[in-house]
Amino acid sequence: MMCVTRQKWPRYLTIILIILCVFFVNIFVKGNIKNEALEQESFLKQRQDRHGHSNSFFIVADNLHTPENAVDQAKGVHEEECRYVYLDLGSNKGVQIRKLFEPALYPGAEILPYFDKIFGNVDHRRKYACAFGFEANPRHFSRLKYIENAYRRKGFRVTFYNNAVSNEQNKNVTIYSETNFDLDWGAGILDVAIHDKENMTRYEVPTVDIVKFINKEIKPLNPKAVFVKMDIEGSEYTVLPHMVKNKVLCKNVLSSMVVEMHGWAKKQMKSKLDLKTLRQMMRKQMCAPTEIVPVDDESYKDDVEVDPDA
Template sequence: MKFATILQYLNKNPATIIKYFDVRLFVRDNKKWILFVSVCVLIQLYTIVIFPIQSNKYQFNEKTDQKLLDGCRYVYIDMGTNIGIQIRKLYEPQLYANAPVLPLFKEIFGNYSNEVCSVGFEANPLHDSYLKEFQTYCLKRGWRVKIFTSTAVSIKDGNVTFHTEPGNEQNNQWGASLVARPNTANITVPSIDVLSWLKSTVLDRKLSPGFLPPRIMMKSDIEGHDSMVLANLILSGLYCSIDLIYGEHLSPQFQDSVSLFQQYSESCKTKLISMDDESYHTARFSFIIQNSTY
């Protein structure tokens, strides 16, 4: 129903307004007053119903001036996403019963997981094809997901040496790393300055309408660069903008240092949790959309 049609209906049927909004007209036949109340009601309906729906129309489109995460109140950043399983746990927790990360998602995002915008980074080109398929599936389901494939997380833009793990495809080469190890193969991949990216894309994003506080959650599984990246997040002043960070490669010394740092801060409430959720790490559930296999 068009705006003009609704306005015309309410103007001819003031009883509708009185019934649902308990409006007491000072002069029953005062059409200007009725029109005024009608406009107020329509503005309220637009604010509560229509505008939030329109805010969900933001899409990941790099060809526009819109920033990647504009319109996102809730953001999940998956550094070292492998084949995107942690991201999928966020949107389809029913597939991953008892996964350790699920309570953390609930703590940060509550019941709004479908409204979370997720960004993943993965350096291993082995996963490019699957991750692109997964991203397409998520977008078709209405979940805003962007995955930077063949991209290593670092503190500067450039190129880095990445060590793949040939022969361990059954575990999705989960031992691939930025640190040299025996029986690995060396390749060169681009790296991203995640500090600059976090500031310009995440912290400076335009929020969707709403009264609930924005939330940011991050996973750090960038073997060999975790402590370096997180330390620079602290020194740059960006660390405390993130509500919760969890990861596997966090030494006790690093965790103790962060804890000491936060003891002297009244404002930094960031939670740092050492956790390695490798549950379902080989699971590749079908991409199903509305009773059809994608």
């Protein structure tokens, strides 16, 4: 028996060694997997810590071109990043938003002291201001997208939409535009301001209910101040009463506002609204009314030659 055992001992030893090898290899592999998982978790956490605040707006901004989804998008924007909001209704070539972020290029522009007062100095607003611009004329949109992308690369929070500001949501309307691009300042839902009516261009553009946008996109940001510029070529005669009716022309919603009333559009819009009447209507909202700022800055209409991406 002892002889047999001695003969089989090397075989048993081999089996034992194999079992031990398998056991230790298993422990080693599990340890590596665990370490890799911990390293991955640490990496993701560091990445979130580095980028969670600075890039979150841009994740949202890439989807902001469908305003009806604004409520979900707004949840992804940190309040800290949009302490202030500039709402540019009727952006045209985007000059006003450029004045907000690059004021040194526009010396003497009347709006600049108001930007300083509401948003702080240029460094402060570049860090904490978010700008949303609406322009109905598709001819301007390639330029506006260029500005948007250039500014995002610099860290400025800017988004433009090709929508007609309205009291209705997602309704296609006809936008009338000059054939001569250099004269294309009065594009809108009316052809009154178009000089060359025989050759004017027509576009079908979706509307955005600006009250819905404010309630679902701006309010959730809980900004300290919201400054609005409205220059929408006659549509103000339907949009402003809609805003009053829904109580958004309140100081706790929209702090202050510049509005241009286009008298030439009154007859066609069948409206008697003017700034005096508007102020009377605003007082009936049962809130402190939005401040109407007495400035109409249309300087630098053709913009400066400095590239936004410079």
